[in-house]
Amino acid sequence: MPGECVDESCPVAQAVAVLDGKWTILIIRDLLGGVRRFSELRASLVGISPKTLTDRLRALEADGVVKRTIYAEIPPRVEYGLTATGRQLGPVIDALAAWGAGRTAPGGQPSADVL
């Protein structure tokens, strides 16, 4: 039961350590649709600064979630894609999408009855 974790060794905490930050999840959401260029990601991620996008992509690369491919063209072309580990985040994004959709569906207002 995920609720039983206590410390940093918990798999949920491990995942959150990599996925922390609003833009990180949205970058992965976009890359699940296939490789993207920096400019395409910026266009999709309304409000993100070039520096924040660069930092997030570098961190995801360091964590083995994203891979950057540079094509030796003039000018050089750079594409970002998900690694196999990155693609395994599909179920997380799908679960977030289902929950988010449930909240905004007509009558999807959050109900207050507790556990």
Add this chain to the structure above:
Amino acid sequence: MPGECVDESCPVAQAVAVLDGKWTILIIRDLLGGVRRFSELRASLVGISPKTLTDRLRALEADGVVKRTIYAEIPPRVEYGLTATGRQLGPVIDALAAWGAGRTAPGGQPSADVL
């Protein structure tokens, strides 16, 4: 396909707007195990400050994910629990746990082959 969203109306973006922040996901993880007192949450969330925990709980309450119950005892007893909307985050936490466990499993090192 989640990857096709562009703006804030995207359900993934809606979910992330509520769940943003490292501690938020971990609080929900703990409350999926049942109602908790403030002190119990603090003990489980190694490193969180009382102010951050208070802020996160208030934000989750405002978003209809968490409910606070105050028992008129001396001293008053306060418990936090998930609403029905909060409990619907179970699949998100399970997906995060599965991904996190996959990363730390022997040989679970992230692989670099791209899409």
